[in-house]
Amino acid sequence: MTSEFTLIHRHFDRAARHSTLAVGDDAALMQPRAGMQLAVSTDMLVAGTHFFADADPRALGWKTLAVNVSDLAAMGAEPRWALLAISLPAADENWIAAFAGGLFECAGRYGVDLVGGDTTRGPLTMTVTIIGELPEGEAITRAGGRSGDDVWISGTPGLAALGLAALKGGASIAGEARERCLAALHRPQPRVALGIGLRGIASAMIDVSDGLLGDLGHILERSGAGARLELAALPLAALREAGADEALARRCLLAGGDDYELLFTAPPHVRDAVLALGQRLQLPLHRLGALDAERGALLLCEADGRCQPAARRGYDHFA
The missing domain is CATH 3.30.1330.10 (PurM-like, N-terminal domain)
Structure with missing residues (x-):
């Protein structure tokens, strides 16, 4: 032996x-x-x-x-x-x-x-x-977000959750789309270069492991802020192309985990710097909404301004 x-x-x-x-x-x-x-x-x-x-x-x-x-x-x-x-x-x-x-x-x-x-x-x-x-002194923590800061996410969040749904029989995807989703689930790509590039730009940051809403909630808690996310700004195109309907695509993106994309906040005056960094890294960066002063509140807003509280937050091992 x-x-x-x-x-x-x-x-x-x-x-x-x-x-x-x-x-x-x-x-x-x-x-x-x-x-x-x-x-x-x-x-x-x-x-x-x-x-x-x-x-x-x-x-x-x-x-x-x-x-x-x-x-x-x-x-x-x-x-x-x-x-x-x-x-x-x-x-x-x-x-x-x-x-x-x-x-x-x-x-x-x-x-x-x-x-x-x-x-x-x-x-x-x-x-x-x-x-x-x-x-020294350049760490980006969860506690730096302030009311008015933009909320951003990198890459194509939700693909890993869609891949897991497919493995569990909860989604029907095939071919290249299935392989792309399973690659996102099994071989996540940590955004090290993005994290380093966001020093001095991002005000708060977290990686998405337990779902976008749940992990954004950690930033809100530590930063003492709330957030309004624009449903029209959600990057759902890749999920739709993979075969997910609107409800499943939103669920995978907002409540699915295992993305390991970076979710971060940054003041509006650095938007050009954020977009330039994404272009340099050839990595899409999506502005989802903004923080506000209503501590802990997390709202999902339609294009006409109607908002509702986020019903699902994220994965919890003991929930």
Whole structure:
């Protein structure tokens, strides 16, 4: 039987770029660059809750790291180091090799060193602690939004939720559209370059993991604000093209999770800078509405000015 330490050495011990000492000792040794502060986040993925137990291991390896990289992107930080704790029901070498391949593919894409972690036998669970850097005082938090700020979102939100609906039999999509939705679900693309580019521009930011409305609610809570979203401004075109009707498209975009797009606020006077950044990154950025002074209120507004409170917020593990 393959030992725990053999598995670690064989599949997870890779050359490090940013670390004095990485995998193989009791602790890693890392040196932040001068003038930088650390941003640290932890996220857990559990079989049956965050992914299907029979998920493709290479895609799962990518997603395990990508969702953590996205947390740093949401702060405007550059990812540097990660630690992986993984619980495995069995030492399946082929599965582990594929999982590690996907994880290190993501690590290579975003410049992350895997510097340690732990393995044990148990239900399939992955926990990553990720550490990044950003210049002191330049972190974009959830608490900076102010009444009058624009609300923006990146990319094509809702595709991942539509892909999940298709897997569960709640949506009928096929061909290239289905593959695009499943790619969004299984291989999210953290918006690191956008997060870095929004330093000094965005007033508040979060990544969309539990649904646009729910995650915007976190910004509203921390910023002490409300928001009005314009239904006509919702970027539904890609969802419609994939075969979703209007109701399903809105539900996927507003209440679906797993997008890992960046949802951010910014003062109106920087709209040109926001749009220029999107053009430079070749990434669509959509203005959805604006914050207002009514703390916690989240309204969805028709083109004729009629508004109603948002009924659904987002995913909650314990709701």
